[in-house]
Amino acid sequence: MTPILRPVPAALALALFGCEQISQPPATVSDGLTAAHVGGHLGSYRDCPDEAWENHNADDAAPDRVAGAPDADCDGACGPLNCEAARLTFTLSNQSDVDAEGVEPVALFLLDRDGLEIVELPIAATLDEDGQPFDGALDAGGQALLHIEFVGLLDAAALVGPPADGDGAFDWRSGVQLRLLIGAATHDDTGLDTPLVYSLPEIDT
Amino acid sequence: MRPSPLLLLVLVGCTPPPEAPVPIADPAGWMVAHADAFLSDRGQRRAWLESSLWQPEVPYARKRLDGYALPNGGWDALPEMAARTAAVQTDGSTGPWRTLPATPPSDIAGWRALGERVFHELPMRRDAYVEWLADRPELWARAGVQTEDGALGGLTRFVDWRGETRTGITCALCHRAEGQPGRAARGLDLGWARARYVESRGQAPGAYADWGRGRMDVTDDPVDDPLAIADLWTVRWQSHINTSGAVRLDTPAALAIRFETQFITGHAFATRPPRHLVWALAIYVLTLDRPPSAVPVDHPGAAVFADRCAGCHDPERGYAGDLVSPAGFIGQTGPAFSPMRGTGYLKVPGLLGVGEGGPYLHDARFDSLSALVEAGHPYGDPPPPAQAAALVDFLRHL
Numbered sequence: 001m002t003p004i005l006r007p008v009p010a011a012l013a014l015a016l017f018g019c020e021q022i023s024q025p026p027a028t029v030s031d032g033l034t035a036a037h038v039g040g041h042l043g044s045y046r047d048c049p050d051e052a053w054e055n056h057n058a059d060d061a062a063p064d065r066v067a068g069a070p071d072a073d074c075d076g077a078c079g080p081l082n083c084e085a086a087r088l089t090f091t092l093s094n095q096s097d098v099d100a101e102g103v104e105p106v107a108l109f110l111l112d113r114d115g116l117e118i119v120e121l122p123i124a125a126t127l128d129e130d131g132q133p134f135d136g137a138l139d140a141g142g143q144a145l146l147h148i149e150f151v152g153l154l155d156a157a158a159l160v161g162p163p164a165d166g167d168g169a170f171d172w173r174s175g176v177q178l179r180l181l182i183g184a185a186t187h188d189d190t191g192l193d194t195p196l197v198y199s200l201p202e203i204d205t
Numbered sequence: 206m207r208p209s210p211l212l213l214l215v216l217v218g219c220t221p222p223p224e225a226p227v228p229i230a231d232p233a234g235w236m237v238a239h240a241d242a243f244l245s246d247r248g249q250r251r252a253w254l255e256s257s258l259w260q261p262e263v264p265y266a267r268k269r270l271d272g273y274a275l276p277n278g279g280w281d282a283l284p285e286m287a288a289r290t291a292a293v294q295t296d297g298s299t300g301p302w303r304t305l306p307a308t309p310p311s312d313i314a315g316w317r318a319l320g321e322r323v324f325h326e327l328p329m330r331r332d333a334y335v336e337w338l339a340d341r342p343e344l345w346a347r348a349g350v351q352t353e354d355g356a357l358g359g360l361t362r363f364v365d366w367r368g369e370t371r372t373g374i375t376c377a378l379c380h381r382a383e384g385q386p387g388r389a390a391r392g393l394d395l396g397w398a399r400a401r402y403v404e405s406r407g408q409a410p411g412a413y414a415d416w417g418r419g420r421m422d423v424t425d426d427p428v429d430d431p432l433a434i435a436d437l438w439t440v441r442w443q444s445h446i447n448t449s450g451a452v453r454l455d456t457p458a459a460l461a462i463r464f465e466t467q468f469i470t471g472h473a474f475a476t477r478p479p480r481h482l483v484w485a486l487a488i489y490v491l492t493l494d495r496p497p498s499a500v501p502v503d504h505p506g507a508a509v510f511a512d513r514c515a516g517c518h519d520p521e522r523g524y525a526g527d528l529v530s531p532a533g534f535i536g537q538t539g540p541a542f543s544p545m546r547g548t549g550y551l552k553v554p555g556l557l558g559v560g561e562g563g564p565y566l567h568d569a570r571f572d573s574l575s576a577l578v579e580a581g582h583p584y585g586d587p588p589p590p591a592q593a594a595a596l597v598d599f600l601r602h603l
Binding site for chain 2: 039040041091131145147200201
C-alpha cells in the first residue's frame with residue numbers, strides 16, 4: 001500500500017473536515033472542547049503483520065483485538081499472541097457550559113517531519129477509561145479519559161524518514177507524530193498533535 | 206587491572222565521564238522526608254526527572270521527558286492500576302487475591318514493609334510470552350522460573366485496564382534468588398522461554414536462544430546485547446543506574462521515577478502504578494542488605510585490590526563506582542552505545558556478593574572470577590599469578 005501524501009496544514013485540515021465531512025448544527029459551541037495527549041503506542045504486530053497498516057486492506061473493518069487474546073484460528077499451538085492494536089490515550093475536556101453530544105474521534109493521521117499528514121490510520125474503537133465503548137457524551141465542565149484503538153504500523157519511521165536534525169546515532173526507530181481530529185454534534189471540532197509515539201517494544205525494562 | 210581509570214582516560218585520550226553526584230548517605234530517611242513532595246508536587250517530580258536524565262536526547266530519556274509529570278496531560282493522567290494481585294501457584298492456578306494498601310505509610314518501617322510487598326506483588330510489566338509461560342508449569346524449571354526446591358516467585362496475576370485478568374512479572378522474578386531479595390536470578394533463562402514461545406507460533410527463535418541463563422537484552426533495538434541481570438544490593442551507592450548509566454541517581458527520587466516509568470511502559474501506556482507504591486519500592490531497594498562481608502583482616506588480596514581496583518570500585522560504596530569510558534575495554538562495549546540507552550559510558554557496578562557466583566561483567570562473558578582476573582578485567586594487564594590468586598580469594602569474601 002502506498003501512502004498518499006496529503007500536505008494539509010493542521011488548521012486547514014480541521015476547517016475542511018468540519019465543513020465537508022461532519023454534519024453539524026448551524027451553531028456549535030466554539031472553543032469548548034480541548035484535548036490533551038496522555039500516552040500511546042503504534043502497536044505490536046509480530047504475530048499479525050496482516051493487521052498492520054502496511055498490509056491492511058482499507059476495505060476491511062479495522063480489527064478490535066484485545067491485548068493478549070489467543071488466536072481464534074489457532075491450530076494446536078494456541079496461546080496469547082504478540083499482537084496488540086495501536087492505541088492513543090487522551091483527555092477531553094468540555095470547558096463550556098453546554099453538554100457535549102456526539103463527540104467522536106473522526107480521523108487520525110501520521111505526520112511527516114514537517115507536520116504534514118501523509119497517511120490516515122483507521123480508527124477501530126473509542127473506549128472510555130474502563131475500556132467500554134465511549135457514548136459520545138461529555139457534561140459541561142467535565143473531563144473524560146478516552147482511548148482510541150487504531151491500525152498501527154510495522155515501520156512508521158520508514159514512511160516518515162529520519163529527523164532532519166538527527167545525527168544518525170539514535171534515529172533507527174525515532175518516534176513519529178500523530179494528529180487526531182475530534183468532531184462533536186454540539187461543539188466545534190478539536191484535535192491534538194501527539195509528541196513522538198513509538199511501536200510497542202517487546203523487550204524494554 | 207592496572208592502570209587507574211583516570212590515568213587510562215589520559216592515556217587513551219577519551220572524554221572524561223560527567224561529574225558524578227554524591228550518593229545521599231541516608232537515602233531511606235531522605236525518601237521518607239520527601240514522600241509528600243513526590244506524591245503531591247508534580248513540578249517537583251518533573252524537576253527530579255529532568256535532573257536524572259542527563260542525556261535528554263537518548264531515546265530512553267526522550268520518551269520519559271515527553272510523557273512524565275507534564276503540566277497538562279501526559280502519563281500523570283493515566284488511570285491508576287488497581288493494586289490487586291494474586292500469585293501464580295506452583296500448579297499454575299491463581300492464588301488468593303490480595304490488595305496493596307491504598308494509603309502511604311507514616312514511618313520508615315512501614316514504607317520498607319510496603320516496599321517489600323511491592324517487590325514481590327506488583328506486576329512491573331506484562332508480555333504475551335509470560336502469559337504463555339505461566340500456563341505451562343512443565344517449562345518453569347528449565348526456564349528458571351521455578352527453582353530446584355520448588356519455590357516459585359515473580360509471576361503474578363492482575364486485572365488490567367479493560368477488566369481482564371492478565372499475568373505479569375514482578376521485581377522478584379529477576380532480582381531474587383536463593384531466598385535473597387536483591388540477588389540476581391542467575392538461573393533465570395527468559396531467552397529460552399521467549400524462544401520456545403515464538404517457536405510455538407512457527408517463528409524462528411532468533412537471538413532469544415542465545416541469551417543464556419542470567420542474561421537479558423533489555424532494549425528493543427536492532428543491537429543484540431543481552432546483559433547480566435544485576436544484583437540490587439549496591440544500588441544505594443551507585444551514582445547511576447542502567448548499564449550505560451542513562452539515569453543519574455542524584456536523588457533517591459530518580460529511582461522511584463525509574464520504577465514508575467518502567468511500569469508505565471511495561472503496561473503499554475495504559476495505566477500507571479499508585480505512586481506511593483513505587484516510592485515504597487525504591488525505599489526497599491535502597492535498603493536491601495545481604496549478609497555482611499567476611500574479609501579476613503590483612504587479607505593479601507586487599508592490597509592488590511587497593512592498588513588495582515579501588516580507583517573505580519570504591520570500598521566505601523559497596524565497591525561500586527561512577528561511570529567510565531569503555532575506550533580500551535576488552536570485549537563487548539555495546540551497551541555504552543546502545544541505540545536506546547547509550548551514553549558513551551558504562552557504569553561501575555558494586556561488588557558485594559560477587560563471590561557468590563558468576564557469570565561476570567555486564568555481558569556475563571566470564572564464568573568465574575579467576576577467568577575474569579586472568580583476562581585482565583575489562584582493561585589493563587592481568588596481575589601476576591600470585592597477586593591474581595590473592596585478588597580472586599579476596600573478591601570471594603566480599
